[in-house]
Amino acid sequence: MRIGLDFDNTIACYDHVFTAAARDRGYLADKGPLNKLEVRARVRALDGGEQKWMALQGEVYGKRMKDAALMPGVADFFTACKTRAVNIFIVSHKTSFGHFDENRVNLRDAACTWMQIQGFFDPDGFALENKNVYFNNTRLEKIARIADLDCTHFIDDLKEVFAEPSFPARVVRILYDPISAAPKNDMYDRHTDWKSIEHTILG
Numbered sequence: 001m002r003i004g005l006d007f008d009n010t011i012a013c014y015d016h017v018f019t020a021a022a023r024d025r026g027y028l029a030d031k032g033p034l035n036k037l038e039v040r041a042r043v044r045a046l047d048g049g050e051q052k053w054m055a056l057q058g059e060v061y062g063k064r065m066k067d068a069a070l071m072p073g074v075a076d077f078f079t080a081c082k083t084r085a086v087n088i089f090i091v092s093h094k095t096s097f098g099h100f101d102e103n104r105v106n107l108r109d110a111a112c113t114w115m116q117i118q119g120f121f122d123p124d125g126f127a128l129e130n131k132n133v134y135f136n137n138t139r140l141e142k143i144a145r146i147a148d149l150d151c152t153h154f155i156d157d158l159k160e161v162f163a164e165p166s167f168p169a170r171v172v173r174i175l176y177d178p179i180s181a182a183p184k185n186d187m188y189d190r191h192t193d194w195k196s197i198e199h200t201i202l203g
């Protein structure tokens, strides 16, 4: 088994980070926690919303990366894979720099530092090898990497990745969809939590 994982919003959770960043910029009128999609909808509805949303993403995935949290259940999944000596690859569509980011934070470095702090590369932690982390400039490059790595499974929060014609047919497509936003579809196996993904793949 060779399991490929997306990074942003699959392994790393930013819901609270998007909420805080949008609130600090004065984009949110309502109080209380929101998920990423709710923040996106509110920011996009503003004047120049698309540009505001892109800038906000640059800030969240860069300067505020340290505030991200592990998705619930991810740690158990990694531990279960480590116990079974299952190969794990992280394959992420992440450019080096965000749009409109005045701080020019390297997003890939920020993600790697965060993973290091979370114990991803620690032999006593998840024991992931550095070389098993891949960042790609485009979605198509990411899919080519998944094919090249000969992944047996791929887990992503974005159904559009699985819909690309070049996505290899032999790879089991697992959609991580914690808020059940995506429709049921034969193209992917939809799960709302990591426990269920772990059970499906590892038994």
Ligand SMILES: [Mg+2]
Pocket: 006, 007, 008, 009, 010, 156, 157, 158
């Ligand atoms: Mg993602």
